Amino acid sequence: MPENHFSGKYKLVKLLNHGEYAKVYHAKDTRTGQSVAVKAIQDYQQGLVEIQALTRLNHRHVIKLVEVLAPPDSGQVFIVTEFAKCGDLFEKVADRGRLAEDVSRHYFHQLISAVRHCHSRGVFHRDIKPENLLLDDKWALKLSDFGLCSVSDPGRPGPVLHDPCGTHEYAAPEVLAGRGYDGAKADVWSCGVVLYVLTAGFLPFDGAGMWGKMRKGEFRLPSWMSPGLKWLLRRILDPNPETRITIDEILEEGWFRKDWSDDEEDEGGIDEDDSGSGTLSY
Numbered sequence: 001m002p003e004n005h006f007s008g009k010y011k012l013v014k015l016l017n018h019g020e021y022a023k024v025y026h027a028k029d030t031r032t033g034q035s036v037a038v039k040a041i042q043d044y045q046q047g048l049v050e051i052q053a054l055t056r057l058n059h060r061h062v063i064k065l066v067e068v069l070a071p072p073d074s075g076q077v078f079i080v081t082e083f084a085k086c087g088d089l090f091e092k093v094a095d096r097g098r099l100a101e102d103v104s105r106h107y108f109h110q111l112i113s114a115v116r117h118c119h120s121r122g123v124f125h126r127d128i129k130p131e132n133l134l135l136d137d138k139w140a141l142k143l144s145d146f147g148l149c150s151v152s153d154p155g156r157p158g159p160v161l162h163d164p165c166g167t168h169e170y171a172a173p174e175v176l177a178g179r180g181y182d183g184a185k186a187d188v189w190s191c192g193v194v195l196y197v198l199t200a201g202f203l204p205f206d207g208a209g210m211w212g213k214m215r216k217g218e219f220r221l222p223s224w225m226s227p228g229l230k231w232l233l234r235r236i237l238d239p240n241p242e243t244r245i246t247i248d249e250i251l252e253e254g255w256f257r258k259d260w261s262d263d264e265e266d267e268g269g270i271d272e273d274d275s276g277s278g279t280l281s282y
Contacts, residue, residue: 006069006078008030009029009030009031009069010027010028010029010030010036010038010080011027011028011030012025012026012027012038013025013026013027013028013035014026016037021041021042021043021046022039022040022041022042022046022147023039023040024037024038024039024040025037025038025039025040026083027080034083035083035085036066036080036081036082036083037063037080037081037082037083037084038078038079038080039078039079039080039081040076040077040078041076041077041078041079042075042076043075043076044070044075044076044077046147047068047077047079047147049146049147049149049150049151050079050146050147050149051065051068051077051079052151053118053123053146053149053151054079054081054146056121056122056123056151056154057117057118057121057123059113059114059117059118060140061110061111061113061114061117061140061141061142061143062114062117062118062142062143062144063081063082063084063134063142063143063144064081064082065079065080065081066080066081066082067080068080081144082136082142084134084135084136084142084144085136085137086134086135086136086137086139087134087135088130088131088132088133088134088135089107089130089131089133089135089141089194089198090129090130090131090133092130092135093130093197093198093201097201098198098199098200098201099198099199101199101225101226101229102259103198104195104198104199105255105256105258105259106259107133107141107198108191108194108195108198108256109256109259109260110140110141111128111133111141111143111191111194112191112247112250112251112256114141114143115128115143115187115188115191115247116247116251118143118187119158119184119187119247120154120155121154122151122152122153122154122155122156122158123146123149123150123151124149124150124151124152124158124161124183124184124186124187125143125146125148125149125187125190126148126149126150126161126165126166126175126183126186126187126190127145127147127148127149127165127166127167127170127190128143128166128170128187128190128191128194129166129167129169129170129190129193129194130194130197130198132144132145133194148165148166150183158182158183158184159183160180160181160182161180161181161182161183161186162178162179162180162181164176164178166186166190168210169193169203169205169206169210170190170193170194171186171189171190172185172186172189172190172241173189173211173214173215173239174186174239174241176211176214177215181241182241184246184247185241185244185246186241188236188244188245188246188247188250189236189237189241189244191236192233192236192237193205193237195229195232195233195236196219196233196237199225199229200222200225204219204220204233204237205219214239215239216239217234217237217238217239219233219237221233221234226255228253228254228255229255231255232245232250232253232255232256235249235253236250
């Protein structure tokens with residue numbers, strides 16, 4: 001049991017999710033009673049990039065690292081983060097259907113703010129989707145699961161990436177094509193798919209012929225979407241990464257700027273004096 005490696009710090013409550021290489025638990029801090037999430041990764045090497053990313057990030061809408069436990073006798077690594085008690089955006093849409101446009105814009109504000117911060121710290125997520133957008137006890141968005149991310153030197157152009165990864169329905173066409181791609185531009189595409197799903201209640205590209213439609217940028221824009229939203233989605237879901245809108249350009253778009261304050265970046269918790277968070281324990 002993972003608890004054997006926690007030195008009494010954490011008590012597992014229940015298993016939340018599991019994959020081929022990792023399991024995520026809801027746990028309680030035995031010292032404070034506070035809920036945390038514990039991601040148990042079977043191979044320490046597989047967790048290194050995620051740890052590196054989380055230690056760089058400090059933003060209200062990015063899941064916060066509490067500490068990393070790497071017991072030398074276990075061969076595993078345990079990433080302890082804050083606990084988001086209200087589930088994720090996928091569950092919210094699955095339960096309620098499409099969200100009102102103003103509500104979708106509210107979450108899109110938070111997502112773009114979080115992703116912009118990640119990119120400024122040299123972190124490219126590469127698996128942005130509603131399941132990885134958690135909701136805390138105030139229903140605020142938390143970008144999570146950096147297991148597939150790429151990390152580079154902050155302030156420099158990101159490297160050309162080659163490994164196709166992420167979830168096909170949310171991955172940019174240049175990622176799925178297996179050619180070199182820019183992690184920032186690929187993340188923007190994924191944010192656009194999320195925005196579409198929130199406002200439409202279904203995927204823009206799905207089923208038979210999905211790949212061909214993605215390459216051509218062919219998708220349906222439902223009648224209930226406002227003209228400003230339709231225009232923005234066309235700019236984000238541009239199959240050509242060279243002409244695809246950037247995050248800085250999104251920040252200037254009229255649809256996006258409604259109810260947006262330039263102070264929201266500060267509300268998002270960016271601390272320029274703090275290069276990261278969390279502690280590493282052995």
